[in-house]
Structures are given as C-alpha cells and as structure tokens.
Amino acid sequence: MVTTLADCFSKTYAINLPERVDRRKALMSELDLQKFRPRTRRLEVFPGVRPESPEGFPNRGVRGCFLSHLGVLRQALEQRLETVLVLEDDVTFEPVFRERTGMIERELREQPWGFVYLGHQLDLEPVPGHCLVPVTGDIVTAHCYGVHGSVLPELVRFLESVPQRPAGHPDGGPMFPDGALSFFRSKHPEIITLAAAPSMAFQRASRSDLTPRWFDRIPGLRETAGLWRILTSTRPR
Secondary structure (H helix, E strand, C coil), X not given: CCCCHHHCCCEEEEEECCCCHHHHHHHHHHHHHCCCCXXXXXXXXXXXXXXXXXXXXXXXXXXXXXXXXXXHHHHHHHCCCCEXXXXXXXXXXXXXXXXXXXXXXXXXXXXXXXXXXXXXXXXXXXXXXXXXXXXXXXXXXXXEEEEECCCHHHHHHHHHHHHHCCCCCCCCCCCCHHHHHHHXXXXXXXXXXXXXXXXXXXXXXXXXXXXXXXXXXXXXXXXHHHHHHHHHHCCCC
16 A cells, blocks of 8 residues: 555644635645545545734734644643644645655654754755654744644643743744744744755745735735746646
C-alpha cells in the first residue's frame, strides 16, 4: 500500500477563513494531489478566527491567525492525538513530496521528535537516505508543521498565556504564530525539532489576510491580482 500524507500524522487540521472560498478550493486541490481525500476522518478544516480588534497583536489579522493556530492545537490536545499536522490554506506541496511520504512516515515513527516542519525557509543540505534533519533556531512561517502529542500540554499552556502579556514581554507577548512557536522552542531546547531537507511545502501566492496590499482592497483590481498570482505561482506537477 502506498503511504500518503494522511498516514504520517494522527490527524491533519487545515486552517481556512470561511469566507476565503478561493483558498479552500485551492487547498483541496493540493490535498487531492497528495491522495488526501477531503472527507477522510484524518482531515478537518478548522474555521479561521477573525477578531474585531488586535488586542496587542500587530493587527487583528495576526491575532486571528494566532488564535486559529491555538484553537487547532487545543483541539488536538483535547482529542489526545499522538501527532498532529497543521496546514494553512495557502500551502502548496513540491511535486516530489508524494514520492517521499513513505520515508517521512518512517522517520517520524523511528525517532523521537517534538516538532517537524515540512515547509520552511531554511537552507538545509539534504542528507542521503533521509528526508528530515534536526534543526535549531527560529523558523519563519507556520504553513506546514507537525507537533507530537507529548509537547501539546506545555505548548498550549504557553500559547494561552501569550495574549495575556504585553508585546515584547520577555516571557513572550502577542506575536505571529510562527514567532510564538520559535519562542517556545527556544525555551525548551530539549525538544527535538526536525525539518524537511529540502523544504517540501511552500506558500502559494494569494491575497494575504494578515498584510493585504492596497490593490487587494479595491474590487476589480483584487480579482486581477488574484489571477496574476495564480499564473505566476503555478508549478509543474
């Protein structure tokens, strides 16, 4: 039997704002390419949070993104999942990813780990015979990462405390979700972090809900910009 992305984790959550139907359709097309059927019990689309105010975060979009990731991880903790994969709805997988899911599943099963980043912006040298390598330091983006269940209790407690402190607090105040994960990892160097070498997932060009450009706010120009992003971000399958 062929190993797929669905086999690598106990459950996968995909964060999607309900009104972003465009992103949801693109995400489902990506998952279909990975033989990850939308109705599988191992996949749940998590409705993204859109708060009314930033409440100390850089803007309300960042706060919503942070609360969405927290909501996903809280659910994973409540369900006592052994492992969980978190996707943002603009994720796109490299064509070779389908060929490497079997090796990724085996490596995750055969070694201890706390976090795994299948998508990132690190410049990592591939290791023959391996898809994943240990990493330290900050990791930008949180569009495709996994967390082991053993880490969830302490991670969720930390994330729940972040909004209660002012920005820039030495114990971690309001910040982007990828920054919060890196902050937590820096305070717990004993937790092993793995990353795909090279990265197996990137972010598809699309209108940002965190930092929208001026033309994304104007009807007509917004649609034109969306078409341009699709045409310039398409990769061969």
